Amino acid sequence: MSSLSSSAKNSIRGTYGARCVISLTRTPTAKCTDIIDVAQRRNAAVKLGILPPDYDRNTAGNGLLRCPTCHEYFTRKYLALSLPIPVLEYIRDYVRDTEKASQKALYEPGLIPISPDHQALKEKCYWRLSIPAAHIFAALIERIKDDKSESEGIALANDILALLRVAHRNLHPPRKRDGTGGSNNGGETSGGSKLRACDESGG
Ligand SMILES: [Zn+2]
Numbered sequence: 001m002s003s004l005s006s007s008a009k010n011s012i013r014g015t016y017g018a019r020c021v022i023s024l025t026r027t028p029t030a031k032c033t034d035i036i037d038v039a040q041r042r043n044a045a046v047k048l049g050i051l052p053p054d055y056d057r058n059t060a061g062n063g064l065l066r067c068p069t070c071h072e073y074f075t076r077k078y079l080a081l082s083l084p085i086p087v088l089e090y091i092r093d094y095v096r097d098t099e100k101a102s103q104k105a106l107y108e109p110g111l112i113p114i115s116p117d118h119q120a121l122k123e124k125c126y127w128r129l130s131i132p133a134a135h136i137f138a139a140l141i142e143r144i145k146d147d148k149s150e151s152e153g154i155a156l157a158n159d160i161l162a163l164l165r166v167a168h169r170n171l172h173p174p175r176k177r178d179g180t181g182g183s184n185n186g187g188e189t190s191g192g193s194k195l196r197a198c199d200e201s202g203g
Contacts, residue, residue: 003057011060020067030065045138048164049105080143088156
C-alpha cells in the first residue's frame with residue numbers, strides 16, 4: 001500500500017503529467033507509486049547514511065508514476081531503477097577515497113557533479129528524473145540483494161553498499177554478545193574513543 005498522501009500524489013502527477021517514468025508512455029492510468037515502499041527499507045537506508053534521518057515516505061520525492069505494464073514488471077521484480085554508470089562510479093570513488101573525517105553522508109553531497117556532456121552519458125539512453133540520486137540508490141540496493149548478475153551497474157552498487165557497511169560498522173561496532181560489557185582482556189582499544197553500541201532494532 002502506498003504511503004503517499006493525496007497532496008503528494010497530486011504533486012507527482014504535476015511533475016510527470018501522465019507519463020510513465022520507465023517507458024515514457026503517456027497514459028491516464030499511470031499509477032503513483034512509492035520509491036521506498038516499506039519502513040524497514042527506509043530505516044536500513046537511513047542507517048547507512050543514504051537517506052536523511054528525517055526522510056518522509058509521504059512526500060512527492062518518494063514517488064513516481066508508472067504505467068500499469070511497467071508497474072506489473074516492477075512488482076514481479078523484472079525491473080529496477082538504477083543510476084547511470086558514471087554517477088555510480090562517482091559515488092563509489094567518493095565513498096572509497098574521501099577521507100572519513102570530511103566524508104558526507106550520501107544524501108548530503110547534493111547534486112552529483114557529472115556533466116551532461118560526459119561521454120558515457122552521451123552514448124547511452126539515460127534520462128533524468130526529478131528525484132535525488134540517493135532515493136533511487138536506496139531503492140536499488142534493496143532490489144540487488146539477491147541479484148547475482150554481473151552487470152556493471154549492479155557490481156558498482158554492490159561495491160558502494162559494501163563500503164557504506166564497512167563505514168557504518170567502523171562508526172558503530174556491534175555490541176558484544178557475551179554481556180560482560182566492557183572487560184577488555186588485552187584487546188585493542190581504539191585510542192580512547194568511545195565505542196557506540198549500535199541499535200539494531202532499526203529505529
Ligand atoms: Zn511504463
